[in-house]
Amino acid sequence: MIYLLDTDIDFVLTSGGHNAGIVSEPGHPGRSYRKLSCSHADIRPNPDDWAKEATIEHGS
Incomplete structure (x- = not known):
């Protein structure tokens, strides 16, 4: 899906779950x-x- 977008993309992965x-x-x-x-x-x-x-960024 991201290959169809004509825009910049930020992908973020956290160290924990959603909460x-x-x-x-x-x-x-x-x-x-x-x-x-x-x-x-x-x-x-x-x-x-x-x-x-x-x-790697520290904090949330």
Whole structure:
């Protein structure tokens, strides 16, 4: 589906489930997420490359 879009894409993966990774208050200890942005013209990375390239951000 993402290959059909003519827009930039941000893919975010949290360290916990929906409540732990997204809904918890900012600054909660032990929470982190990975984020990688792709231009619509970029080739999308496979999952292993995505994990290597995505930056780890602490917090929620």
